[in-house]
Amino acid sequence: MAVVVNLDAERAGREPDALERxxxxxxxxxxxxxxxxxKQMQSPVALIPELAGHIIAAGGKRLRPILTLAAxxxxxxxxxxxxTLAACVEFIHTATLLHDDVVDDSALRRGQDSANVLWGNKPSVLVGDFLFSRAFQLMVMPGSLRVLEILSGASAVIAEGEVLQLITSNDxxxxxxxxxxxxxxxxxxxxxxxxxVGAVIAERPKTEQEALSSYGLNLGIAFQLIDDALDYSAKQEALGKTVGDDFREGKITLPVILAFLRGGAEERTFWQRVMEAQEQRPEDLQEAIGLMTRHGALKDTVARAAHYGAMAKDALGIFKDSPEKRALTEVVDFCIQRGH
Amino acid sequence: MAVVVNLDAERAGREPDALERxxxxxxxxxxxxxxxxxKQMQSPVALIPELAGHIIAAGGKRLRPILTLAAxxxxxxxxxxxxTLAACVEFIHTATLLHDDVVDDSALRRGQDSANVLWGNKPSVLVGDFLFSRAFQLMVMPGSLRVLEILSGASAVIAEGEVLQLITSNDxxxxxxxxxxxxxxxxxxxxxxxxxVGAVIAERPKTEQEALSSYGLNLGIAFQLIDDALDYSAKQEALGKTVGDDFREGKITLPVILAFLRGGAEERTFWQRVMEAQEQRPEDLQEAIGLMTRHGALKDTVARAAHYGAMAKDALGIFKDSPEKRALTEVVDFCIQRGH
Incomplete structure (x- = not known):
């Protein structure tokens, strides 16, 4: 993927961006x-590589495996x-995408028909389970129990986060x-x-492992906040994605929370109607974006992201200078600048 | 669970059966x-222990963890x-049950409303993922890479089997x-x-590990064959379960395969209508059971199970005599005798 991205920049005759670097x-x-x-998505059961190949080939940024490699x-x-661990991380991510699309009834993923639309919910759940299992087989390979603890722990926390999101959904x-x-x-x-895990397999001291854990955590928070802001932004449309997916699902994200908290009684009635009762009229998305803009909810979501981004960058302070350190630092701002 | 079961036998004034022993x-x-x-199903997200507790408390025979302990x-x-590994095995099993019930749209599990009926498909998928992740956290604890390979490999094969079942379903x-x-x-x-894994953590030689792997594989095949036969048998009703669940879902199991292969053109048209087109009339289940009985399909499914059961028992031949060996041997016949 990386090669393709760089060629894209070259072809377009522009400087590569921080993620491409x-x-x-x-x-x-x-x-x-x-x-x-x-290799690892192969199976004698042909539907598995077919379905998994669809979502994996669709690409995405491969940001998570790139982070493992660079770290x-x-x-x-x-x-x-x-x-191996980078592939494992991408498999966990892909498995959660498959299950997310089932849970959210999503019709699109990365601009293409989602797997649940093409093959139905059942194969999506089961192939998700398969990729999840493969991820665990991959994480065993380096032979490090600490790596296993970190990645299996993360998997449990992901599932907790998803369930929590389901509960807060529409509230x-x-x-x-x-x-x-x-x-x-x-x-x-x-x-x-x-x-x-990058620091763990390199057998670096605990402080460096924790620094990279903190870098990733804060970058991840910033990344998601920007994703949530983009769902209401024209910039999203420029990227070829649909605006308002979260809105239509009644997903409560920070832009909604801020607009709700900062709005008066009438506005709160609006939010309750569209998000809780999910009674949405065609003009409601524009109304929502209008309210968010008036209250600075999108701007401040980006500002919150910048805060976590700053913590991510500072977490790298203990590492000595290197091309990887510079690129990991710059990619934080790149992730945040997607947002305006 | 074991205690309860034994008290049941005692209270009923009968000899404990092989599984109880x-x-x-x-x-x-x-x-x-x-x-x-x-302890491991706890989470700050209350819905997780609530939903997981429902399916785990419903009990079941706990056969898989008992096998790990006895081995x-x-x-x-x-x-x-x-x-720890017995708990891990039960978590994997429970996670697959949760996902199975979503995939099969099942309304009942162990005689109670299934989790997908009580909480919906979404939490069932996600809590399944959580239990699956917890299973991996548990399997890391003994610190044996071989154990991790075996259990993570099994998880991938389970998912493959489920996808394969989905494909053959109705065919x-x-x-x-x-x-x-x-x-x-x-x-x-x-x-x-x-x-x-019982032999692996006991650090027994490869031959004993393989013997137990073979015992489990063959017992598992026999167990499932009997389950499939029971779905068409009056004995099932005596156990308080519904007859014909597989039939109504159009699930192709050995009793159907044998009846189809042994039947004439008219009978095959019947099977295609009820299983493939899924056009089922109220009297069709009785008709199906009639055809199976006429062709000895149920009896021979039990006979096939007995064949795998015999292999399971012989696999234990290399172990010296012990109460556990005797009980593991006897439980094979117990599993098969559920079938008539």
């Missing part, structure tokens, strides 16, 4: 990761286990703190684990 | 396993890791061999892993 640093590793992914390299790791009384717990679970825990 | 041998271990299960004891194991052309692959995956792989 980070990807370029781990280009050779990523080629191996893609081989591992292809390991920054820590001076010279082996090959980081490639306008959700607090910012409860929302943070949701995204720490559903998104940031895997970012954190993806980064931390 | 096996359970009694690992009674103290099982009490610890139940504590581990209770470890037969191998002379004196530590405590077998308790009357399913061969007996294809069907065997399905049940090796969805049922026997976990039986096999549950038994094998």
């Amino acid at each position: 980070l990807a370029a640093l781990v280009d050779a590793d990523m080629a191996r990761v893609n081989q591992i992914i292809l 390991a390299r920054m820590c001076g790791y010279r082996g090959e286990h980081h490639q 306008t009384a959700t607090t910012e703190l409860a929302y943070l717990e949701v995204i720490k679970g559903k998104t940031a825990a895997l970012f954190s684990a993806a980064c931390e | 096996l359970a009694a041998l690992v009674d103290a271990d099982m009490a610890r396993v139940n504590q581990i299960i209770l 470890a004891r037969m191998c002379g194991y004196r530590g405590e890791h077998h308790q 009357t052309a399913t061969t007996e061999l294809a069907y065997l692959e399905v049940i090796k995956g969805k049922t026997a792989a976990l039986f096999s892993a549950a038994c094998e």
Whole structure:
């Protein structure tokens, strides 16, 4: 994937962005990761590679495996286990995407028909389970019990975050703190684990492992906050994605929470109607975006993201300078700047 | 659970059956396993222990964890890791039950409303993921990479078996061999892993590990064959379960495969209508049972089960005599005798 992205930039005759620069640093590793992914999604049951291939080939940014690779390299790791773990991290991510799309009844994923639309919910649940199991087989390979603890722990926390999101879903009384717990679970825990294992397999001291865990956690929170802001932003449309998916599902995200808290009684009635009762009229999305803009809810969601981004960058302070460290630092701002 | 079962037998003034005798041998271990299960299903997200507690408390026979405990004891194991692994095995089993009920749209599980009926499909999928993750956290604890390989490998094979079942579902052309692959995956792989890890943590030689793996695999196949026969048998009703669940779902099991293969053109048209087109009239279940009886399909499903059961018993031949060996041997016949 990294290669493709860089060629894209080259072809477009522009400078590569920070994610492309980070990807370029781990280009050779990523080629191996893609081989591992292809090999490990095979099964005598043909539907499995077919369905898994659909969602994995659709691409996405491969941000999480890139983080594992770059973290390991920054820590001076010279082996090959980081490639296995990067594939493992991508499998966990893909498994959760498959289950998310079932749980959310999503029709689109990465601009294509989602697997549940093409094959139905049942194969999506079961192939998700398969990829999840494969992820565990991959994480055993490096032979590190600490790696296993980190990644299996993250998986449990992801599931907790998803269940928590299901509970808070449609509830306008959700607090910012409860929302943070949701995204720490559903998104940031895997970012954190993806980064931390890089330091663990490089056998770096505990402080560096914790620094990378904190970098990943905060980057993951920032990343999700920006994702949530983008769901209400015109920039999203420019990226070829639909605006308002969260809105239509009644998903409570920080932009909604801030607009709700800052709005008067009449506005709160609006939010309760569209998010809780889910009675939505065609003009409601524009109305929601209008309210968010008036109260600075989108701008401040980005500001909150910048706060976590700043913590992520500072967490890298204990590492000595290297191309990987610079790229990991710059990718934080890149993730946040997607938001405006 | 074991204690309760034994008291049941005592209260009823009858001899304990083979499963109760096996359970009694690992009674103290099982009490610890139940504590581990209770502790590990906890989460700050209250819905998780609530939903997980519903399905776990409903009980079931706890056959898989009993196998892990008894296998470890037969191998002379004196530590405590077998308790952790028994809990792990039960968590994997429970996670697959939750996902199965979603995939099959089942309304009942162990005679109670299923979790998907009580809480909906979404929490069932996500709490399944949580239990699956917890299972992996548990399997890390004994610190044995071989145990991790066996149990994570089994998890992947279970998912493959479930997908394969989904594909063959409603297809009357399913061969007996294809069907065997399905049940090796969805049922026997976990039986096999549950038994094998007992020998691994006891650090017994490879031959004993393989013997227990084979015992579990063959017992698992026999167990599932009997389950499939029971779904069409009056004995099932005596156990307080519904007859014809598989039939109503159009699930192709060995009794159907044998009746189809042994029947004439008219009968095959019947099977295609009820299983493939799923056009079922109230009298069709009785008609199906009639055809199965006429062709000896149920009797021969039990005979096939007895064949795998015989292999299971012989696999234990290399172990020296012990109460556990005797109980593990006798439980095979007990599992098969449920069938008539």
